[in-house]
Amino acid sequence: MKSVLWFVLGLAGGFVAAHIIDKDPRGHDALAEVDARITEFTDRIGEAYRAQEAKIDGIAASVKDAAAQIAD
Structure with missing residues (x-):
């Protein structure tokens, strides 16, 4: 409980x-x-996240297509 009090006091002091x-x-x-x-910084992180997400979506789509071809 003492640590929480110090945290809140530090937060208030910072503000x-x-x-x-x-x-x-x-x-x-x-x-x-x-x-x-x-x-x-947050913009760069967001751009990197969206780039990775697009890359993973592309890989998932190609795997799905390959699975569909094998199933046929």
Whole structure:
């Protein structure tokens, strides 16, 4: 229970610190840059996921076609 309390206090402290930093123009710019980097990272991960999904779908379709040919 003590660990949960520390976690919640740390989380709340982080939000308060981010709010205070965001009020300063330099801090706002720094947080905007961090946000842009996170967005770029998540976009790249999403693109890689969709590429892998398309590759697996292609393999599954070719296996399905091969199974259908063998069944006929």
